[in-house]
Amino acid sequence: MSSFAAGRLTRRHRIRITPWAALAFAAAALALLPVATIALTATANTGTLWTHVIANVLPQATWNTGVLLLGTGIIATCVGTGAAWLVTAYDFKGRGILEWALLLPLAVPTYIMAYAYLDVLSPLGAIQGGIRWMLGYSSPREFRLPDIRSMWGAVLIFGFVLYPYVYLTTRAMFMTQAANLVEVSRTLGVGRAGIFWRVALPLARPAIAVGVALVLMEALNDVGAAQFLGIRTLTASVYTTWIVRTDLPGAAQIAIAMLIVVIALIVLERWARRNQRFATSAQRARQMVPQKLKGVPALVALGLGALPIIIGFVGPATYLVLEAIKRIEFAGVSPALIRATINTVTVSAIATVVVLVLGFAIAYAARLHPGRATNGAARIATLGYAVPGTVLAIGILIPVAAFDRTLDGLMREWFGVSTGLLILGSGAALIYAYTARFLAISSGGIEAGLSRIPTSYDHAARTLGHSSTSALWRVHLPLSRPALTAAGLLVFVDCMKELPATLLLRPLNFESLATLLYGEAARGTYEDAALAALIIVVIGILPVVLLARMGRTDADRV
Template sequence: MRQRRSGLLRPAAGWPWRLGAAIIALCVAAPVIALVWMSLDGSLDHWQHLARHVLPTALRNTALLLLGVGVLVACLGTGSAWLVTAYDFPTRRVLLWALLLPLAVPTYIVAFAYLDILHPLGPVQGLVRELLGYDSPRQFRLPDLRALPGAIFLLGFVLYPYVYLSTRVMFSTQAASLLEAGRILGQSRRGVFFRVALPLARPAIAVGVSLALLETLNDIGASEFLGVQTLTVSVYTTWITRSDLAGAAQIALSMLAIVVLLILLERHGRRHQRYANTQRMRPIQPEKLHGARALLAMALGWLPVLVGFVAPALYLLNETIKHFDAAGGVSAQLLQSGYNTVSIALAATFVTVAGALIITWAARSAHTARSRFMKLCSRVSTVGYALPGTVLAIGLLLPLIAIDDLIAWLARPFTDASPGLLLMGSTAALVCAYVIRFLAISVGSLESGLARIPPSLEQASRLLGESPSGTLRRVHLPLLRPAIGAAALLIFVDAMKELPATLLLRPVNFETLATWLYAEAARGTYEEGAVAALAIVVAGLLPVMLLARHQLKSGH
């Protein structure tokens, strides 16, 4: 009787669901296993050459870039979150969601825009020289953006919303009584921030900074445009330029070690995150600012938005209008790139959501004896988001070639001609990379959606004689539509923006909007590159606006 009740409380998924979840988890883990295998397959001479000529510069630049971006995003994100939480000033309600807008602009697009905006012959430096009375760039020019400080500056102003988002939620949910107690004990408002609010928000800051650093490590376009030789750029040049796959795998393995270190640091930063509160908390009431203090707060609040979103977006819009006025439209190649981008993104979105549905349903409906294995599969399936695109692309080579060899072996009895490489060098390889990289987004969204569905609905469905698959189809899927829609939108936009994996795995003569922009910037031409960049930014605005709307509606 006890076993039957347990079965009713948790209907067992059939073996196809469990097998599918295990296969998906294995596919996600395969690139990491292959990466270790390829790096060990390289000769000692590879390691010696890398250790002497490549790794010192790349490691130093990567470490300094991560350190600088980490400090900058922590300051910008935490400061802006506290500003809009603790103070009330004109435009504050608009600023609450506007501070999220830089998330819509990929890092390589910001670098692409600012290289032209801050060019010695560009509008900004021309205006500065005119105000100072100079006639030529030889007489006066601003420091060159193509350097490590320029990369830190631009990446910091684009990635700070990761810290702002998590930290503002923490600040807005802190009890006002804690801050008032600090004021009663003689602390100034600044002292309350540093001694009460900031220590409580450290776990949220650690989460935001770690996400920003993972995005920094994944970046290839901005770093290459700005002339910074990072590990990501070294992987690309070692494989594509030098045709040294073993060396690229060894550098990728070094990047993987940094990713593991970042994750460990993030977990260490929130290891003591424990909150217990049984009473209804009164939220922080922002202090009303007037006069010069209100103007200063407005200026400080809008500065990250202007630098991280408004300036590059206006530049792209202006360049797009100029291009349409001059050319009367876009080229057929750019239209084809847009079609390729949408097609690949749609395919990756469908496969990713379907895979996440298999994993989450298998984990939810597994028997107690199998639940640990299903939870392990669920956790393994989400590690792809922590892999930089270049690392993922290198790691996928061996598994894709192995599958192609298996298909050729199975087809040998039926045909004399070899089918060749079906996955490698095809759009299927891109879809595989996107699915592995963005599966964590879909799994997290569907797990959250399933957690809101009470088990009583499953019990009622089972008592009425429905199978687990029928319960999923008739009960859960209609209730999961919002979660599925949100996950699909995020995956679609992220797939449109993905550059590193696309550069390394795309078929010959296959361009997406991201690779088209990369090629235009590499050639130093900005006309149609601006059109492609603006299309990516407009697509990226959709999830950011939905996120901002959700925040304002929920009060967070």
């Protein structure tokens, strides 16, 4: 009996290397390589460099980053949670529009919102000019609003762009809370506000923690908005240390500090969700019936719900449309914008295909060979999404540059031909960065799609003589097409919007829409960047529509 148990244990932990498992392990290794490279670089002897970084760079950058994350987290939590409760607990005219419109700021990257409001709220802009006209002032010297190039400006911009992450997770939790909890609270004399503070909010704490963690990681990843607003964050310090000062080791040392912040955020999010099991577990519980509002209360609710949309989407989008129209009327569409659009679509499409293939391999390997090995590979492969783009770029550049140098030396020695920067110069390194960063979106979405396919279909395919690959083409791929489409759309749009990794790993004379916008805004030629920003925002609306449809579908299932 004991030998039989030992045999079962041995077979259980035996790793079966099939093509799908090998591809999943390769994807995990590619995702782990940048992080391992950064860790090894941190242990290297850099002389007095680390002392210089600690004394002159890290204190101010870490303080700015901490203040930015704290302020952004507070605003995103308040706005996202408040908006989620508003559209869940109350019924008023326009509520149906607010439910999906509150997601629209997700279509506007932080650097585009910073770019738009820098021009709109400038001392010579229309808003300050109109205020001075109403107050009877004639010049900015007599009256001007506080400069948005400041920490408070960055906190507001980040908070009103990123709050939908909290809104999404918290609204889903509010919608699944059982109506009987609310009814019991009402019978005990608790009002609607008391229900929110005593019942709904404690139950939604794990969902809020997940949303806030996503908000803080997105804020940490930003480099464009911080540069525009003059905030010296850790991410901006990595960029300037690498590009401006050409100090790659120093940038790697700062990247280590960013990794520590990321780990701290993950640990904090897990700690905040440690008691999530106390949430209701009722099966198919009734939804909470929203309270009907009419008259002035309904107008106030509509105004409160519309305010984040106006600040986070309507204002920047209106500005971009007007500036784009003026630019087209004055100079038409520039060839540089056309080239940048083609570059962006091409690289994003290639990266999306690679991400989908690897994501499907990870999810399919976990389905075919469930166990610690495949589950571990899946977790490692999703590591890149938590790592800021600048850190990934540092971790990718070092091994890729070493490979390019080695290959070029061998080709010169053996064949007398120089390959130059084969991977860096061709854009393959940029596709690698996109793949490592967004593989979590693909594998997670596809895994969710495959989980809805009963395993009996696999057994039926096997009994009919189909291999795992044949069953994939005939069964799993057709049935998981909606999950593939959704994951591909999300990955494609995220690749188009990615700025830090694109700035640091793009080939020479290569411009994407994001880098073109960044360059024009850095030079102060805002009108030239309006079209690029508008294209990014318009395409960014597509996943928002997808998320809104998914939210309505989930609501119908509750």
